[in-house]
Amino acid sequence: MSQLSTQGSLVAHVSLVLAAAIAPSIGSAQGLPAAKDLIARYVAETGADAWKSHKSSRMKATMDMPAAGMSASMEVLHVYPNRVFTKVDVPGMGMMTSGFDGENAWSVNPMTGPRVLSGPELAAVRAESDPSASYSRQSADITSSETVEKTTLGGQECYKVKHTWKSGKITFDCFSVTDGLMVATQSRQSTPMGELEMLTTLSAYKDFGGFKRPTTLTQEVMGQQQIITISAWEWDNVDAKEMELPTEIKAMLTKK
Numbered sequence: 488m489s490q491l492s493t494q495g496s497l498v499a500h501v502s503l504v505l506a507a508a509i510a511p512s513i514g515s516a517q518g519l520p521a522a523k524d525l526i527a528r529y530v531a532e533t534g535a536d537a538w539k540s541h542k543s544s545r546m547k548a549t550m551d552m553p554a555a556g557m558s559a560s561m562e563v564l565h566v567y568p569n570r571v572f573t574k575v576d577v578p579g580m581g582m583m584t585s586g587f588d589g590e591n592a593w594s595v596n597p598m599t600g601p602r603v604l605s606g607p608e609l610a611a612v613r614a615e616s617d618p619s620a621s622y623s624r625q626s627a628d629i630t631s632s633e634t635v636e637k638t639t640l641g642g643q644e645c646y647k648v649k650h651t652w653k654s655g656k657i658t659f660d661c662f663s664v665t666d667g668l669m670v671a672t673q674s675r676q677s678t679p680m681g682e683l684e685m686l687t688t689l690s691a692y693k694d695f696g697g698f699k700r701p702t703t704l705t706q707e708v709m710g711q712q713q714i715i716t717i718s719a720w721e722w723d724n725v726d727a728k729e730m731e732l733p734t735e736i737k738a739m740l741t742k743k
Contacts, residue, residue, distance in 0.1 A: 522632035522648045526624050528667040533624035533692070533699040538567055543725035547716045550575060561715065572730045584733060587616045593736045601735040607682075610654050624660065628653050637664070640671035641688035668692055669701070674742045683708050695720035719742045 530536060538544065546563040559577040574588040585594035592604040592612035604612060619628035631651045638647050638661065645661035652658070659673040669689055675682045685708050689701035704715040730742070 493672040516697045519634040520646060522634045524660045525646055529662055529669055532624045532667045537698040541722045542567060542721055545725055546717060551714045554711055563730055566725055566730060571616045572729055587612045591740060593630045595733050597727050601739060603739050643670045643671050670723055690693040696722055
């Protein structure tokens with residue numbers, strides 16, 4: 488489920504406000520359900536607000552890269568509301584870690600070394616670390632949501648919803664016509680190589696303690712495919728020590 492540009496000018500901001508104001512009439516004219524109703528149905532179907540009754544979560548998964556013949560184990564720790572720690576162990580390459588401590592975003596990669604993120608990359612991580620944004624699209628960082636079309640993604644008919652974020656970033660979600668579940672997302676991701684288009688299809692939903700999550704996420708970036716398969720979602724078993732900043736990141740932040 489998931490993956491921001493800098494703040495736009497005053498004129499751009501006014502344009503976004505106007506677009507949000509007229510969005511309901513556009514959706515109605517096309518006979519499309521309102522975005523807020525699609526989101527509400529999704530939250531009801533999945534229990535996406537379940538995190539509010541927990542202190543933390545632990546997701547375990549595998550990440551397969553078919554073209555490269557590689558498979559990696561993956562774990563994402565989340566201490567609510569917004570602290571995140573991710574580790575990916577790639578055979579033959581080593582451990583890659585990244586995280587957000589509520590203020591600083593960082594990554595440690597055997598190929599690129601340690602990095603403290605800034606600009607659009609920092610903004611993206613900050614937004615995605617908010618469960619109200621990543622789980623249910625109910626964050627105050629989203630200034631408007633508009634149903635733009637009925638289409639087919641992930642092999643399913645779905646309603647495509649356009650989200651505009653405070654930063655100016657635009658993302659899309661597609662909600663199944665049949666059961667209301669999210670079947671795909673589209674976005675531009677900020678990376679060290681610049682902004683990249685990403686399409687993620689979501690399938691094989693499973694209930695984890697009152698929270699229904701897709702267990703297969705297929706991401707397509709630059710013609711390459713990554714398949715994330717979630718094996719477990721556990722509540723309230725994250726030790727604060729597991730979230731500590733790596734030594735090299737601490738040193739970089741101290742110098743900063």
